[in-house]
Amino acid sequence: MYALILTPARAEQVRKAVKEHGEVVFDQAGTMDSLGIRNALQSAARVAADALILDIDAGPGPDLVAAVQGYRISRPTVRVILLAPGREPGDATVASLVGLGVYDVISGPFRDDWGDLVAQALNRVPATYAQAARWHIMTGLTGEEQVKEKVVIEQRPVGVVTIAVAGAASGLGCTHTALAISAFLARQGHNVALVEDSQEPVMKDYLKIIKADAGRVNKARRIKRFDVFPFAKTEVDKFIEGDGNNFIFDELLPELSAGRYEYIVRDLGVADKKRTREAFRSNLAVLVASAARWRWGDLLKIEPLASFRLALVAPAEREVREIRRIPELKVYVMPHHPDPLCMPDEELAELLRPVLPQAKKKSSFWPWKRLWSNCD
Template sequence: MLISLIATKQMAEQIKKALADAGDVVFEHVGKLDSESVKEIFYSASRVSADVLIVDLDVFSGKEIVSALQGFRIARPNTRIIVIAPDRKPGDEIISSIVGLGIYDIAAEGKESNWSEIIKNILLSPPATYAQAARWHTGQLLNASIQTKERVIIEERPAGIVTVAVSATAHGIGCTYTALSVASFLSRLGHSAAVIEDSQKPVFSFLCSVLKAKEGKVEGSYTVHGIDIFPVDKSGDNGNWNYDMLLKKIKEGQYEYVVRDLGVLNSPRRREMYGADIAFVVASAAKWRWHEVIERIDGDFDIIFPLASQNNVEEISFYAGIKGTALSYCPNPFAEENDSVFLKLLAPVLPSRRKKRILFGVF
């Protein structure tokens, strides 16, 4: 479980005790916040893909927490939010407004309580419902009489889990490298991404061993540079696609994007490519390997040429009529060097932003 944490120093220490066996902190702010820094911290938190956001109300001195949480929910609608409200009582105006946002996990025990145990129990329990939080909700919202217009960014996101398929014209071209690079790029954008191995020559188990990867969000996955990867389970190999066998776990992990490393392109893998939301074929731009591209690719998929220059791509386009995108040399698939390239390639399946006027504090 990946946790984002905004809390006072004392509360943060207790929460981390509860997280020792429950999850990893991927974003953390410890200490008081003034009204000017609240939005900045919550914006930073929204850029990180986490399963749970834990917020200690003692960090905030004013009412700005409500609009900050509203903005966070817009950016991260699937992140569970747990609000710690020591010594607060029903009728509290701020908590009433928070419940009005659809946030129902409210912990309001006394300040001297065992918060480590309290948070641990909440994390191990299903998300709270409105029935459990109704006692906090008066139906009134902060500043309800003041209709303040504010321009915010709304993201139109693809529905469901987006599948990105990556295959190659031959072994050793860079299929696995490209799949990991795509997932790493998506993770840097703040999305929850996983890579599933379905290639003819599995290497993910070795990669996890070399990188000493920790266990991922769900059983059978490993976390590598902010993404979860699923190696082929050879012990349970029955001829099925690893992706098909992992569908339940993919849903459990609440991944926004799943990248499939399909290995060398053939008829079965071509069918899997057509079933993806977007698919790429990795090929060599070297002249002595042009035949692999001509023989294997029918123009239905975008082509990526690793270790190629723009001149290489233009040359193969001129002589063979094959268009593709150059991926410049970068030995580390988790680096940022080719982010601008992936931004263009993945544009059809990335959230599109539009500006819209909304009324904060008015529902």
């Protein structure tokens, strides 16, 4: 399935090419201003597409980059194919988009057959940073070419990382685990936001009781060096009264983009079908479950279970061994800790390993233990 944001000059050629490869689920053509390109990408983010084909001339360069960053927050795994007619390495807009993980860059003269160029790209596997690296340079005032943020891209996940936390059943500690993950990432010096999309929201009252400070951006409150966006029924009545497919996360895209967060943690509540689908929009999906045999039925309802990293809270050793015999399951043990904001770091670091910066994965755990002790 494909989403298209194109200029009129190339729209018809690209549409014909894409329809031979799959279904077009979002299509907008025009040369837009700042508000227009932002709204277009926000609308595209609400559609479950496999790839977004984006014309670089559809909006002003800096505004296009900011809008793509917001799209990346919502759809971090979608392949973005950038049409860049007439652009050459050193172009600031293309370099910025490559920095957001846009590696499929199609360039060429304006008069080329862009339908054919897109068809060739769709027949290839998605590009990697190695193929896009020549675009990730900017010409400085002296005329010398400089690689932009190359070290950062090689050592840490590109763009905003989203982590979804869901529970196999109610009361197992989904919110507790989401808070623990957020606090852990904040202790490592990252800019973190926690978004509450649970069926049984509790954060609004909790933040009021502890008198949390104002967050970095509108609608956010701040605790332990990270921002929390509590569920607020009055702002998303569609979630309550509509078809149930709207989430706070989608409503908050402008604020999440403005906050420039490195990690966004989503507390999804109990993993029903739509929340499981939301979890797989993220870079990492965590399922909080019980290891007790009489709760194994909760796991049978989750499909596909193997796509989650399974977090078992304070399980018995024997039960952990039995669950780990199930093929393809990725099982992690979370210790019981009454305060999620001070949970030990070792287990959380292992659970989050795929989305942690490489440089920090090599660090000793001793400083993390010292940080944890300061929570007491």
